[in-house]
Amino acid sequence: MGKRSRGFRSRSRHLLKKRAGTAGKIGLSRLLHNYAVNDKVRILIDSAIHKGMPHRRFHGLVGRVSGRRGKSYLVEVPISGAVKNIIVRPEHIQPLRGEGCREK
Template identity: 35%
Template sequence: MVKMSHGPRSGSRRKLTKSKEERKKSIIGRMMQEFSPGDRVAIDIEPSVHNGMPYHRFQGYTGIVEGAQGNCYKVGVKVGSLTKYVIASPVHLKRIKG
């Protein structure tokens, strides 16, 4: 018997699959966006870009940008009473107004 893989993308088929309409859209604008500390962002994973991809558990979470770390951003996300920090590339983040 072959052992089942428990890699970082296991169990994420629904979360990391694009629809036909999403496959046609260009992501260059999302790659070029910049954030400043204090901005509110939503984590929206872009499955076609593997660099700077956060763990799929954080798909859909919102948080506050704490600062830049290399080409990525450090985002503080509230999970229960804890604040967890996710390091994500700008292509995996969407700005939230407010």
């Protein structure tokens, strides 16, 4: 038996698969959206863009923007009592809609 591969994207075949109609280039409004500090965002990985892609364990989680790192955003994600700081490019995050999304 061979040695099992354990790369960065291992076990993500179905998680990062795009549905029909969502493949192709993403819109400019998603790329150029400006997030303010304390905005709530959902981390949704776009598998077509590899730059600034977070680990698959953060896919679908909600976090809070805490700053900028160049073109990327620093997002705080609470995971099992701890707060993880993730550097994510805007292609992989979406604004969270609804009440209480922006706390001042």
